[in-house]
Amino acid sequence: MRKNRCLKTLIATLVPLFCLAGQLVFAEELLLKTPADYEGPFYPVTRQEDIDNDLVHVKGQVGVARGDILNLSGIVVNTRGEAQENVIIEIWQTDPQGRYKHPGDSTPDARDPNFQYWGAAITGPDGTYYFKTIVPGAYEPRPAHIHFKVMKAGKVILTSQIYFKESFRESKRFSLTPQTELQTAELKKAEKGEFQAYFRIVI
Numbered sequence: 001m002r003k004n005r006c007l008k009t010l011i012a013t014l015v016p017l018f019c020l021a022g023q024l025v026f027a028e029e030l031l032l033k034t035p036a037d038y039e040g041p042f043y044p045v046t047r048q049e050d051i052d053n054d055l056v057h058v059k060g061q062v063g064v065a066r067g068d069i070l071n072l073s074g075i076v077v078n079t080r081g082e083a084q085e086n087v088i089i090e091i092w093q094t095d096p097q098g099r100y101k102h103p104g105d106s107t108p109d110a111r112d113p114n115f116q117y118w119g120a121a122i123t124g125p126d127g128t129y130y131f132k133t134i135v136p137g138a139y140e141p142r143p144a145h146i147h148f149k150v151m152k153a154g155k156v157i158l159t160s161q162i163y164f165k166e167s168f169r170e171s172k173r174f175s176l177t178p179q180t181e182l183q184t185a186e187l188k189k190a191e192k193g194e195f196q197a198y199f200r201i202v203i
């Protein structure tokens with residue numbers, strides 16, 4: 001009889017504890033999604049032959065793009081932090097003079113024939129991606145940025161922009177906001193005078 005009462009007391013104590021543990025698991029903090037940002041007017045309109053993840057070499061050209069080389073890597077995860085495989089990331093950006101390769105960009109002078117301006121990468125099983133590109137040039141009045149689109153199963157699920165902490169430090173007109181902070185990477189000096197940046201995309 002006494003044994004039964006002890007057992008009941010034990011169950012009465014443990015059940016709420018299990019429930020609480022379950023709630024804690026569900027209350028696990030989810031990652032904030034990478035905010036959408038406007039596409040801008042210079043999304044490529046002309047299909048180019050070379051749209052790989054190496055933007056500093058263009059098929060058929062022997063030279064290397066002008067500017068500071070940027071090794072841009074990162075990962076695509078969902079809000080639970082799980083790596084997302086087979087996600088396509090497209091980037092398009094300016095050259096060091098802040099010029100897009102787009103008929104609507106009237107910034108003068110010829111474009112760099114050795115810079116690809118637009119590229120794409122696909123995430124591997126670990127969700128990671130990589131681009132070899134250059135540090136984009138800023139154009140007034142915006143801080144330097146790289147535009148990107150994320151595509152999954154043939155659909156565009158996010159259009160946004162990557163900013164750089166350094167651009168905000170240098171800018172008198174722009175400062176980091178809670179939104180842009182989620183879109184901002186840090187430019188770091190790497191070997192051979194190149195730069196590197198890491199950017200996580202949460203979808």
Ligand SMILES: [Fe+2]
Pocket residue numbers: 040145147
């Ligand atoms: Fe732009």
